[in-house]
Amino acid sequence: xxxxxxxxxxxxxxxxxxxxxxxxxINRYKAYVFAIILRLVNDPDDxxxxxxxVFLQLYRSLSEQHPDHLQAWIGRIAVxxxxxxxxxxxRQLELATGDVDRQAAxxxxxxxxxxxxxxxxxxxxxxxxxxxxxxxxxxxIIKYHFENKSYQQIARDEGISLKTVESRLYRARKILRERxxxxxx
Numbered sequence: 001x002x003x004x005x006x007x008x009x010x011x012x013x014x015x016x017x018x019x020x021x022x023x024x025x026i027n028r029y030k031a032y033v034f035a036i037i038l039r040l041v042n043d044p045d046d047x048x049x050x051x052x053x054v055f056l057q058l059y060r061s062l063s064e065q066h067p068d069h070l071q072a073w074i075g076r077i078a079v080x081x082x083x084x085x086x087x088x089x090x091r092q093l094e095l096a097t098g099d100v101d102r103q104a105a106x107x108x109x110x111x112x113x114x115x116x117x118x119x120x121x122x123x124x125x126x127x128x129x130x131x132x133x134x135x136x137x138x139x140x141i142i143k144y145h146f147e148n149k150s151y152q153q154i155a156r157d158e159g160i161s162l163k164t165v166e167s168r169l170y171r172a173r174k175i176l177r178e179r180x181x182x183x184x185x
Contacts, residue, residue, distance in 0.1 A: 007070040014062055022062075026055055032071065033078045040082035050085050054078045057152075084150045091148075129179055130172075137172035144169060 010028075013021030033054050037047040054077050065073070130141050139158065143149040144165075149157070151165045158165070 011062065011070070022059060025058075029071070029074050030055075033074060036075055036078040037082045040079065041085060046085065047082075050081050051078070053085075054081050057081065080150060080152055084152070087148060087150070126176075126180075129176055132179070133172055133175055137168050137175065140165060140168040141172040141176070 006028075007025075010021050010025045014025065030051065033051050034047055037050045037054070038044065041047055041050065054074070057077055058074060061077075127142075127146070130145075131138055133141065136158075140154055143154045143157065144151075151162050154160075154165045155162050160168075
């Protein structure tokens with residue numbers, strides 16, 4: 001209970017433009033953030049860089065968000081930043097080596113030309129279905145599944161909250177599932 005009250009006080013002081021308040025907040029949560037990130041990236045130097053991004057995001061978002069559970073919110077930001085970093089690193093590695101992610105799709109290498117064509121047609125059909133959704137759902141699902149954007153990136157791009165991104169992805173998938181089943185009959 002004391003920590004929750006202290007968090008509320010820090011947030012109030014931060015919003016009142018007290019520079020000391022954010023520094024205290026960082027000192028309170030830096031070990032927590034670092035531990036979360038380190039478990040996901042396994043490199044202390046990278047974890048430090050990501051932790052800085054977490055606190056920068058926290059600094060930018062704290063005035064817009066008023067989290068009831070500050071520690072959980074900070075933890076979500078840390079996890080999402082670490083996942084974003086891992087995705088970005090994987091893409092950079094692919095580009096640098098010119099390697100397609102063979103671990104993710106080893107079965108594709110064994111497909112016959114006919115099977116590849118069927119697979120491409122199915123993917124094309126899925127993309128067409130995504131584009132046929134109402135625009136607010138279509139944009140979100142395409143950005144997430146085909147452009148590999150994180151929830152945060154989509155929220156920023158669309159000017160919506162993370163919860164709205166989650167909700168739109170859920171609804172878009174539900175509509176897609178229904179349309180897919182209608183087309184299969």
